[in-house]
Amino acid sequence: MQAARLRELRRRPRRGSLERPVNGRLVRTSTLVLVLPLAIAALTVSRGGPLPAPTLPPSFDGAAALSVTKDLVRSFPSRVPGSANDQGAANWFTTTLAQYGLTTEADVWREHVPGLGAVELRNLAVVVPGTAKGTIVFAAHRDTSGLGTGANDDATGTATLIQLARSYARSGSSQQLKPLHTLVFLSTDAGVWGGAGARRFVTRSPLRHDLLAAVILDGLAGSSVPRIDVGGDGGRSPAPALVRTALARVREQIGQRPRLPGLLRQLVDLGLPFGFGDQAPFLGARVSAVRLTTSDDSGRSDIVDRLGLVNGSRLTQFGAAAQNLLTSLDGSGELAEGTASAVYLHGRVLRGWALALVMIALLVPFLVGVTDLIARTHRLGAPLGPAFRALRRRLGFWGVLGALVGLGTLLGVFPSGPARPLPPLGRTATDWPVTGLVALTCAGLLVWFVSRRRSVPRPPMRVHDQLAGYTAALTGLGAVGVLVAIAHPLALVFLVPSLYAWLWLPQISRRPWLRDLLFGTGLAGALLVAISIGDRFRLGARTPLYLLQLVGDGYVPWTTFALSLAWGAVAAQLGALAVGRYGPYAGGMARPPRGVIRESVRRVALTVQSRRR
Numbered sequence: 001m002q003a004a005r006l007r008e009l010r011r012r013p014r015r016g017s018l019e020r021p022v023n024g025r026l027v028r029t030s031t032l033v034l035v036l037p038l039a040i041a042a043l044t045v046s047r048g049g050p051l052p053a054p055t056l057p058p059s060f061d062g063a064a065a066l067s068v069t070k071d072l073v074r075s076f077p078s079r080v081p082g083s084a085n086d087q088g089a090a091n092w093f094t095t096t097l098a099q100y101g102l103t104t105e106a107d108v109w110r111e112h113v114p115g116l117g118a119v120e121l122r123n124l125a126v127v128v129p130g131t132a133k134g135t136i137v138f139a140a141h142r143d144t145s146g147l148g149t150g151a152n153d154d155a156t157g158t159a160t161l162i163q164l165a166r167s168y169a170r171s172g173s174s175q176q177l178k179p180l181h182t183l184v185f186l187s188t189d190a191g192v193w194g195g196a197g198a199r200r201f202v203t204r205s206p207l208r209h210d211l212l213a214a215v216i217l218d219g220l221a222g223s224s225v226p227r228i229d230v231g232g233d234g235g236r237s238p239a240p241a242l243v244r245t246a247l248a249r250v251r252e253q254i255g256q257r258p259r260l261p262g263l264l265r266q267l268v269d270l271g272l273p274f275g276f277g278d279q280a281p282f283l284g285a286r287v288s289a290v291r292l293t294t295s296d297d298s299g300r301s302d303i304v305d306r307l308g309l310v311n312g313s314r315l316t317q318f319g320a321a322a323q324n325l326l327t328s329l330d331g332s333g334e335l336a337e338g339t340a341s342a343v344y345l346h347g348r349v350l351r352g353w354a355l356a357l358v359m360i361a362l363l364v365p366f367l368v369g370v371t372d373l374i375a376r377t378h379r380l381g382a383p384l385g386p387a388f389r390a391l392r393r394r395l396g397f398w399g400v401l402g403a404l405v406g407l408g409t410l411l412g413v414f415p416s417g418p419a420r421p422l423p424p425l426g427r428t429a430t431d432w433p434v435t436g437l438v439a440l441t442c443a444g445l446l447v448w449f450v451s452r453r454r455s456v457p458r459p460p461m462r463v464h465d466q467l468a469g470y471t472a473a474l475t476g477l478g479a480v481g482v483l484v485a486i487a488h489p490l491a492l493v494f495l496v497p498s499l500y501a502w503l504w505l506p507q508i509s510r511r512p513w514l515r516d517l518l519f520g521t522g523l524a525g526a527l528l529v530a531i532s533i534g535d536r537f538r539l540g541a542r543t544p545l546y547l548l549q550l551v552g553d554g555y556v557p558w559t560t561f562a563l564s565l566a567w568g569a570v571a572a573q574l575g576a577l578a579v580g581r582y583g584p585y586a587g588g589m590a591r592p593p594r595g596v597i598r599e600s601v602r603r604v605a606l607t608v609q610s611r612r613r
Contacts, residue, residue: 030365041354050248054327062316068159082119100169137214141191153295157217194420198278202285219295220318229291232283235273253321298538356489382464386584387472414552424537494525
């Protein structure tokens with residue numbers, strides 16, 4: 001037994017050697033830095049209760065709401081922003097409320113909507129003044145994507161909005177109901193088209209500086225599980241009191257707890273950041289907001305959103321829940337306002353800043369390990385210069401790809417417009433000019449062909465060269481991690497798999513199966529984003545195009561895109577090392593041979609000089 005153990009120790013590479021350059025003991029010791037951030041995060045997890053429930057039962061008229069839903073759908077089945085039906089639906093909304101003595105205030109403007117051009121949009125609002133400071137908004141959008149009638153999404157929300165507003169109308173000789181806070185019942189335009197109406201309200205409304213909370217009514221009578229969406233622009237989340245109260249009021253009426261987004265989806269929404277629905281612009285403007293819905297965000301309204309599928313019983317339940325939620329919010333003198341990043345899980349709330357602190361701490365052991373690896377690589381005599389030049393070449397290639405995306409946006413190949421997510425299955429979002437895509441793809445392939453000549457392996461390939469290649473790539477990954485931590489710490493959640501999977505690649509270079517497994521594990525962060533967005537909207541193979549659209553219209557910041565490209569360059573170098581296709585820049589020469597571009601420039605310059613002589 002002891003003899004076998006001794007033979008195993010003899011075969012095992014020595015620490016600090018070319019075969020075992022990563023100081024695992026130092027990395028493990030550095031993880032102690034996580035103790036304090038994890039303790040802080042655990043201490044900040046909160047679990048509170050909702051705002052008080054109303055003392056009186058709800059008086060919501062579900063039958064009337066269903067009748068109003070049918071009237072809207074049959075009168076204006078397609079309500080694409082800027083169309084005649086959209087104008088007709090706006091007039092219908094104003095006329096319907098006027099029957100109850102309620103006056104609507106109109107905000108009309110022109111805006112460029114991708115795929116529709118410059119169209120006239122209008123928000124309609126009923127404002128009920130309150131006696132206390134602060135404004136509460138209940139909103140629903142009127143428009144449709146053009147793929148269906150929008151019976152559930154969002155004729156039911158519009159009908160519910162009308163019924164809620166009716167409660168504050170003067171009826172005969174009875175006293176008009178007076179709210180504590182100012183209430184706004186807002187019918188927005190272009191909600192399906194990126195929430196343009198909601199964004200307009202939070203940026204231009206005279207009431208925007210006094211907003212306490214917003215509740216979005218969006219598809220309340222579908223067959224899907226009731227849910228509450230909390231994702232917002234800029235990675236912001238609603239106040240916990242609003243989320244808990246919404247959960248409680250809906251559960252009381254429906255008899256089941258509505259679903260919140262899962263942990264992975266919330267992490268993607270905070271880290272990307274990404275928010276879909278009219279609550280997103282409110283949250284981006286630091287107004288606490290939630291969206292009550294049963295709608296299918298995939299945009300398949302032509303299949304699942306027909307008038308015959310509207311569930312009248314569910315509409316009554318959701319309407320009663322919305323009315324009770326309105327009463328709870330209006331009657332609370334301690335209504336929480338403002339927003340902050342947070343993760344909601346099983347009734348508990350983890351603050352975003354505490355999660356960001358943990359993410360930053362997770363970066364420290366990796367940086368310590370890479371710093372030690374650089375020192376060991378230098379001591380072992382591995383040439384780092386050619387390896388860093390190879391990484392620079394790959395960074396240049398991925399940078400050119402990013403520039404081509406920017407060029408495609410300027411030329412109209414990729415959709416451009418307001419920085420908002422477009423309808424997932426709309427033609428504007430994913431059906432782009434084939435000629436332009438082919439031209440950009442050919443340009444990218446040409447750049448790859450020119451650049452690859454400097455990065456192909458040139459035998460003999462030494463173990464020193466491979467170690468230097470790993471070290472340069474991991475150093476670049478560490479730099480990307482630091483920049484991500486500075487720009488948006490929560491986005492580190494996408495980097496963590498690559499940090500701790502790829503750190504060990506130099507250690508197991510002689511075990512192909514384990515090397516491939518670790519490299520694939522490092523791609524999990526990027527796959528998480530693609531799978532989350534693709535599955536949410538059922539995009540399938542169109543997911544990369546949709547993500548490019550988010551970059552092209554500026555919804556995903558260009559800094560995030562640039563850091564993603566840098567990560568891609570690092571992944572390319574590590575992938576080349578993993579499959580044996582890595583070569584140090586110009587074979588390690590101090591000055592590499594001229595490539596196609598430099599040789600062409602040289603010949604042109606020599607020709608010009610000879611003619612001048």
